[in-house]
Amino acid sequence: MRRLIQAAATAAAxxxxxxxxxxxxxxxxxxxxxxxxxxxxxxxxxxxxxGAGVTVAVVDTGVNASLPDLxxxxxxxxxxxxxxxxxxxxxxxxxxxxxxxxxxxxxLIASRGTxxxxxxIAPEAKxxxxxxxxxxxxxxxxxxxxxxxxxxxxxxFSQGASSxxxxxxxxxxxxxxxxxxxxxxxxxVAASGNSGDSGNDVEIPGSCPGVLTVxxxxxxxxxWEHTQRQDYVTVAAPGAxxxxxxxxxxxxxxxEGTSQATALTSGAVALLRSKYPQMTARRAxxxxxxxxxxxxxxxxxxxxxxxxxxxxxxxxxxxxxxxKNPVYDRLDKAVVKGxxxxxxxxxxxxxxxxxxxxxxxxxxxxxxxxxVVVVLVxxxxxxxxxxxxxxxxxxxxYAPFPNGPQPMGQPxxxxxxxxxxxxxxxxxxxxxxxxxxPPQGRPNPNLAPPQSGPNMAPPAPQGPPNPNLAPPxx
Numbered sequence: 295m296r297r298l299i300q301a302a303a304t305a306a307a308x309x310x311x312x313x314x315x316x317x318x319x320x321x322x323x324x325x326x327x328x329x330x331x332x333x334x335x336x337x338x339x340x341x342x343x344x345g346a347g348v349t350v351a352v353v354d355t356g357v358n359a360s361l362p363d364l365x366x367x368x369x370x371x372x373x374x375x376x377x378x379x380x381x382x383x384x385x386x387x388x389x390x391x392x393x394x395x396x397x398x399x400x401x402l403i404a405s406r407g408t409x410x411x412x413x414x415i416a417p418e419a420k421x422x423x424x425x426x427x428x429x430x431x432x433x434x435x436x437x438x439x440x441x442x443x444x445x446x447x448x449x450x451f452s453q454g455a456s457s458x459x460x461x462x463x464x465x466x467x468x469x470x471x472x473x474x475x476x477x478x479x480x481x482x483v484a485a486s487g488n489s490g491d492s493g494n495d496v497e498i499p500g501s502c503p504g505v506l507t508v509x510x511x512x513x514x515x516x517x518w519e520h521t522q523r524q525d526y527v528t529v530a531a532p533g534a535x536x537x538x539x540x541x542x543x544x545x546x547x548x549x550e551g552t553s554q555a556t557a558l559t560s561g562a563v564a565l566l567r568s569k570y571p572q573m574t575a576r577r578a579x580x581x582x583x584x585x586x587x588x589x590x591x592x593x594x595x596x597x598x599x600x601x602x603x604x605x606x607x608x609x610x611x612x613x614x615x616x617x618k619n620p621v622y623d624r625l626d627k628a629v630v631k632g633x634x635x636x637x638x639x640x641x642x643x644x645x646x647x648x649x650x651x652x653x654x655x656x657x658x659x660x661x662x663x664x665x666v667v668v669v670l671v672x673x674x675x676x677x678x679x680x681x682x683x684x685x686x687x688x689x690x691x692y693a694p695f696p697n698g699p700q701p702m703g704q705p706x707x708x709x710x711x712x713x714x715x716x717x718x719x720x721x722x723x724x725x726x727x728x729x730x731x732p733p734q735g736r737p738n739p740n741l742a743p744p745q746s747g748p749n750m751a752p753p754a755p756q757g758p759p760n761p762n763l764a765p766p767x768x
Contacts (some may be wrong), residue, residue, distance in 0.1 A: 305395035305460035326547065327413070328513050329532040329558060332711040335415055338606040339712075343569040345416025350403050350448040350560050351441035353434075353508065354396030357423035358541040359386035362409040364421065366402060371423035372440055375515060377433030385423035394541025395553070399452045401539035412538075412545045415605075416564040422446050429455040429498060431465035438471040442478035447567050447575070448477065450560040451484040452507075452553035454497035460764060464502035476625060478646075481506060481567075481575040483560045485552035488524035490597065494523055501526045506563075506579050509598050510534060510555040515589040515709035517597040521552055528579075528621055529586050530598035532554040532564070562605050569609055580619040581608050587711055606712030686722040 333339060349369070359368035359647035373383035400414075400421045407413040412416040429576060434451075441449045475482050484500040486509045500507035500522075507526050510518040510533025518534040521527075532553030537546040559582075566578050573581075585608045594600050600620075635658040673728030 310331060314524055328535065328708040329415070329711075332532070332708045333415070334603045334604060334712050335605070339415070339565060339609065342609050343565040344418075344517075345404065345419030345561070345564040345568045347571060348416070348422040348447050348564040348568045349422050349426050350416075350435075350564050351422040351444075351446035352396055352400050352403070352450045352452075352557075353424040353426060353437050353441070354399055354450075354452060355390035355394065356383070356385040356388045356396050356425040357400045357421055358397045358543075359389045359423070361539070361541075361543050363396070363405045363412065363539060363543070364397070365408075365415075367404045367414075367419070368400065368421045368423060369424070372437075372444075373425040373598040374427075374433050374436050374440075376427050376430050376433050378430070378436035380436075383425065385425040388481060388541035390541065392716050393544075393546070394720060396425070396451070397449060397541040398538035398546075398549075399553060402536070402554060403450070405539055410539060410543065410545050413556060415561040416568070419561070419564040419568070429453060431460075434511075435465075435467045435471035438475050438482065442475045442480045446480055448560045448563045449480060449482045450557055451482070451499050451555045452551075454485055454487055454500055457496045457498040457501045458500065462491045463496045464498060468499060468502055469504075472499075472502055472625065476504055476575065476622070479575045481560075481563050481578055482669075483508060483556055483563065483728060485556040486510075486519045486524060486527045487712040488551055488553075490520055490522040490524075492520075496524060496526075497522070500524075503628045504621060506559065506582070506621050507599070508552060508556045508559045510550070510552045511589060511598065511602055512706050515711075516601065517589075518550060518552075519599050521551070521555075523596040524595055527596055528583060529598040529600055530589070530602045531557065531558045533558075559603060562603050562608065565605060567613075570611060573611070576619060576622050579621050580617055581611055581613045583619065583621070584617045586611040586612075589709070602691040602709075602711050604712040 295498045315634070328537070330336060351371070356373070357364065357368050357371075368386060371385035375381055385396075388397045390396060397544045400423070401412060404416050404421050405412050405414040405421040406417050420443060422442060424437045426437050438449060472482060476507060482499070482504060483506045484502075485497075486500050486507050487495060487497045489495055499505050501524070505526075507524075507528050509521040509527045509530040511521075511530050512534035513520055513532070517530070521533065531554075533548040533552050535548060536551075536554040536558070537549050538554065538557075539545050562582065563578055566581065567573050582603050583600050585604050586599070587604050587607075588601040590596060639742045
């Protein structure tokens with residue numbers, strides 16, 4: 295989450311939270327990506343799809359395109375300022391002053407594993423990096439439209455900001471951009487939030503209609519303790535005990551957040567739309583929603599939505615055409631109603647200029663308009679540079695991998711999010727080492743031990759596997 299914090303506090307807190315960052319090693323790193331086993335990525339998914347032909351826009355801090363694992367994946371993108379105006383940058387450098395949030399999200403989606411052995415789940419997909427300095431209606435709307443016009447089939451928002459100041463919890467301008475993405479046949483995926491056990495804010499863009507919003511689960515299929523509790527959560531994906539590759543090429547093997555769950559879901563959309571090139575955005579979301587496995591509270595719930603996405607199930611594409619599609623049902627209702635928070639049409643007259651909410655000359659209305667502007671400016675300052683983080687000590691700031699590099703634990707048998715059908719493992723194309731399932735419980739000697747500090751979140755406990763997580767009958 296992007297949060298307004300003082301620069302000095304950021305540097306100090308992040309230094310304690312992350313510990314030392316080391317350069318990538320020459321050889322492949324043994325890496326336990328437990329979600330590979332849960333989804334049967336090597337055996338059930340890659341024989342059908344590796345994401346070829348699909349571009350995922352990663353709206354974040356930029357992506358370090360010079361890393362060997364991402365060099366062939368990243369295409370030139372675009373950077374925007376807070377007003378939604380494009381800048382000279384192409385977002386192929388990661389502007390995160392810390393470990394590299396955007397690079398990490400891109401690695402979970404499409405890392406080739408060329409140098410580190412860390413693979414994304416869609417290692418033949420392309421990454422369109424996008425950078426914006428904060429989630430404002432102008433900037434976020436601009437990046438959605440740019441990505442939709444420049445080949446993206448999926449847009450990933452591993453971030454969010456409070457929606458409290460907006461009508462129906464979504465800025466009208468952002469709703470219009472989401473309508474545009476729908477017309478351009480683009481899936482928009484966003485994180486639900488990381489304060490579910492504390493503030494539990496309603497957050498954009500996840501709260502907006504037309505967005506596939508993602509909660510997080512751990513290696514036992516249980517809701518991550520900080521994942522948001524909101525009715526806009528549609529599905530869930532692995533988000534606890536999930537690392538990634540930072541902007542220096544260092545691979546972190548532990549972390550937590552709905553950021554990671556969102557990136558993996560975007561990768562799942564890429565796999566699905568790669569196997570079925572003619573599949574529409576609406577159909578892709580419908581299929582993922584209706585093939586999700588129902589972990590947690592039975593039925594739809596506010597933490598995991600309709601359940602944890604099952605990529606093997608989704609790739610069967612056997613969901614009836616008339617099945618529920620709540621993400622686009624919300625968007626369609628918003629368009630029909632034209633409400634300020636849904637369709638945004640009724641809000642246009644009240645926001646057609648920055649200096650006047652009404653366009654008239656009535657004194658009280660002008661004063662009221664000034665008050666509204668002041669409130670919105672204040673809210674804008676509050677959400678600037680807000681990034682997904684777990685709840686913690688007041689004033690603390692966390693990167694996507696708050697625990698820093700961790701030695702491997704013994705997570706036990708991960709839950710099945712799709713099951714194995716006995717296929718043979720296939721390496722990703724394009725060079726590099728074949729992905730090998732890392733051994734259970736062996737620490738990686740090349741990863742530094744975790745650092746301690748007052749702002750460091752403790753690692754999630756790694757308990758025994760949940761015996762009740764047997765997959766339901768297909």
